Structure formats: structure tokens, C-alpha cells
Amino acid sequence: MTTLTLGLSRALGRTWGPGDEIVVTRLDHDANVWPWALAAKDAGATLRYIEIDQEDCTLDMDSARSVIGPKTKHVAVGAASNAVGTINPLREVADLAHAVGATFFVDAVHYAPHGLIDVEAWGCDFLACSAYKFFGPHVGVLWGRREWMTTLDAYRVRPAGNDTPDRWMTGTQNHEGIAGALEAVEYLADLGREARAEPNLGRRDALKAAFDVIERHESKLCQRMISGLQALDGVRVLGITDPSKAGQRCPTISIVHDAHTPMDIARHLAADGIFVWEGHFYAVELSHTLGLEPNGMVRIGLLHYNTAGEVDRLIDSLQRLIKG
Numbered sequence: 001m002t003t004l005t006l007g008l009s010r011a012l013g014r015t016w017g018p019g020d021e022i023v024v025t026r027l028d029h030d031a032n033v034w035p036w037a038l039a040a041k042d043a044g045a046t047l048r049y050i051e052i053d054q055e056d057c058t059l060d061m062d063s064a065r066s067v068i069g070p071k072t073k074h075v076a077v078g079a080a081s082n083a084v085g086t087i088n089p090l091r092e093v094a095d096l097a098h099a100v101g102a103t104f105f106v107d108a109v110h111y112a113p114h115g116l117i118d119v120e121a122w123g124c125d126f127l128a129c130s131a132y133k134f135f136g137p138h139v140g141v142l143w144g145r146r147e148w149m150t151t152l153d154a155y156r157v158r159p160a161g162n163d164t165p166d167r168w169m170t171g172t173q174n175h176e177g178i179a180g181a182l183e184a185v186e187y188l189a190d191l192g193r194e195a196r197a198e199p200n201l202g203r204r205d206a207l208k209a210a211f212d213v214i215e216r217h218e219s220k221l222c223q224r225m226i227s228g229l230q231a232l233d234g235v236r237v238l239g240i241t242d243p244s245k246a247g248q249r250c251p252t253i254s255i256v257h258d259a260h261t262p263m264d265i266a267r268h269l270a271a272d273g274i275f276v277w278e279g280h281f282y283a284v285e286l287s288h289t290l291g292l293e294p295n296g297m298v299r300i301g302l303l304h305y306n307t308a309g310e311v312d313r314l315i316d317s318l319q320r321l322i323k324g
Helices: 003-011 034-043 062-067 090-100 176-197 203-230 243-250 264-272 285-289 307-324
Strands: 021-025 048-049 070-078 103-107 126-130 140-144 234-238 252-256 277-279 297-301
Touching: 003 034, 003 103, 003 126, 003 140, 021 034, 021 062, 034 048, 048 062, 062 090, 070 090, 090 103, 176 203, 176 277, 203 243, 203 307, 252 264, 264 277, 264 297, 264 307, 285 307
Parallel strands: 021 048, 021 070, 070 103, 103 126
Antiparallel strands: 126 140, 234 252, 252 297, 277 297
């Protein structure tokens, strides 16, 4: 996704100039911040940020309305935060962008294994993703509206075809990656077919059925994890914790502790055979905004194959660390 976004940002940047404004957020992975920042700098355009509500790490929509205006040419927002799990109100942001004639880009990388991607419902002009996040190989995915993908001046070598998608390919296609990405999609679709007991269900309907089941299961695990973490002394859960807003987050939970650094916690859990990540996870703006640098936070990721027993095992391990 990062490679594709860098390429797209260079192409879009050719249409910008001094006085134009490009809007990103304080919540996103840097792959959906810095490519736009670099392209804006090259074009002489101004970079502006949508701020966040630090209490629950959600986008401040008053900030969005204030920074998206007549000078805005492009808005980039993630579907879900890879650090704190927030699911963003994409359609609302898309409408703000389109009302002033700006393009709207969605980074769907972290959302992809948790919910159904719907470019029409979200109103985006471009969407990028990485197949490894939905259990495929390391290959990127770029979708764009035809009017943009066929007319933008893409960066390419001279022998490359000028038809879409050839004009967006930077070299020989990654055939094995494409094949693997298809099988990852089929894996998810088969989950839906099994859930509906309809082996011949079409792919899109099967994906809808799969994510209905996935979202219900992951939401239960997420609330179990948040409740368990909140019961531990000194633990602060970052992001949305209100059960009534469970639909506004995916089961990616980051924490900090009063007495133990993220590295201490990650090493303790690793010794118990539990894998987490510590740091900023490339969500640099968010970590700085929350005042968590240089240590960052601990990220706990849950997916459809995790169990309630695994959640309880992690909580028990943390409790042993905290009690000493």
C-alpha cells in the first residue's frame, strides 16, 4: 500500500499548486500521511491536519469541517486506525471533501480483515490496501474511479502500456502475489459460505456473510479484552472503550501502564508465548499527539481466529506482571 500510495501521490501532486491545501489526519499510519505531505511540498501546496479527540482517539469532525474548505484539493483518511482501532466516519468526510471539489483517498489496510470494504458506500475516489492484512501475500491493492485512473499522468516507464491498469504498473506484474491475493479473498468468502451453509453463494454475498460473522465474534472478544484490561491496576486503554460505541472500533487495542514501559510489557508477554507489538506502529502523528513518544504503546490485535480463552490468558499474564 505504501508503494502504491507514493506513486499515486506523485501523480495527483502534478495537479496541485501553490495555494492548494491537502488534508490528512493525526490518527493515520504514516503511509497515509507522509506520501501526501511530500507531494504537497513538491507542489508548493499546504498540508493541513484533522485533529483528534484525545479522550477516545476519534476524529474531531469540527476540526475536519474547519480544515476542509475551498482551497482543499485532496483529503486522505484511514478506514480504521492501525494503532487504536478507531473506525472513521468515511462517508461524512467524503461528503465534506466532495462538497469543495476535492478528491478523497481511503487507506483500508487495517480495516480489511475486520469489515467489508465498500467503495461506493464510503464515497471514496481512491482506495489502497495490502493483501497481507487480510491473510494474503505481500502485495498491494489500488482501486480508483475510472475517470481518475485513466486520465492522471501516472509515473511509469516508456514501454509500459497506457491503458489501465498497465499504466499504473511499475514493472512486471507480481503474478504469484495476485494469485495469492485471490485465494485470500476466497478464504474469506468460504467462511461466509460455511456460515450460511450455502456452498454456491456468490463471492460478494459470501464476503458480506463472512464479515457479519467476523464482526460479531471480534466485537465480543474486544469487549472482553477491554473489560479485563480496565480491571488491571495502572492500565490505560487508549481509544474507544464505551460498549455502546463498539461498532466504531475494530478489535485492535493499545494500552499503556503507569509503572511498566511498553517494551517491558511486550517482553513479559513474549516470555508467556503471547505476541504483541510495542512502539508507534508507524502511527507517528498519533503517538506524538498523545504524548507517548519515545516509548509508544502496546498493541494487542484480535482476529476472527482468536478465542475468549486467549483473551483471558493475556489478562492473567498482565496481572502477574503488575502484581510482581
